Amino acid sequence: MSYNLYHCCVVPECKNTSIKTPGKLWIKVPTNLSMRNTWLKLARRDPKALSIKTKLYFCEDHFYLENDMENYTQYKIMGSVKRIRMKPNCIPSRFDCQVDRKRKFTPNKSRNAFIKWQRMSTIKESEEIMRNEEKHVKSLPSCIQDFLLLQNKCDKAVQVVPAQEHKSI
Numbered sequence: 001m002s003y004n005l006y007h008c009c010v011v012p013e014c015k016n017t018s019i020k021t022p023g024k025l026w027i028k029v030p031t032n033l034s035m036r037n038t039w040l041k042l043a044r045r046d047p048k049a050l051s052i053k054t055k056l057y058f059c060e061d062h063f064y065l066e067n068d069m070e071n072y073t074q075y076k077i078m079g080s081v082k083r084i085r086m087k088p089n090c091i092p093s094r095f096d097c098q099v100d101r102k103r104k105f106t107p108n109k110s111r112n113a114f115i116k117w118q119r120m121s122t123i124k125e126s127e128e129i130m131r132n133e134e135k136h137v138k139s140l141p142s143c144i145q146d147f148l149l150l151q152n153k154c155d156k157a158v159q160v161v162p163a164q165e166h167k168s169i
């Protein structure tokens with residue numbers, strides 16, 4: 001299991017490391033280039049400044065594990081999993097550690113409504129990033145362009161499906 005390795009969270013302002021917060025799960029940034037860029041941009045890191053070979057991790061605080069992690073139930077029941085599997089199109093959506101991004105929350109909204117709303121604004125943000133990438137993509141050979149655009153379309157198609165509402169815990 002990777003818990004023996006030292007991890008620190010790639011998100012600026014997030015102070016979690018595997019030493020300071022040993023109980024946290026560490027989610028590896030996808031190797032797929034467009035997903036990797038999206039994740040890093042959402043975290044406000046410059047993907048170009050980080051080598052593609054570097055293994056980067058987000059701590060669990062930036063995800064809604066119940067929704068985003070494929071084997072979360074197993075993790076809950078067994079207390080651990082061999083490998084954390086995230087859902088294919090999941091994106092990090094919680095950045096409370098970055099003070100200016102703390103989403104304002106009116107107390108009369110239910111928790112579920114809040115989560116839904118927070119996810120929607122993150123998805124909008126990621127679509128914005130994807131759109132910028134599409135512009136950037138124009139300078140690449142057309143076969144790669146098609147591939148990337150197709151990939152973005154697929155991502156969007158999946159994101160449009162409403163996230164399964166999670167009844168009270």
Ligand SMILES: [Zn+2]
Pocket residue numbers: 009010011014015016058059060061062
């Ligand atoms: Zn973190």
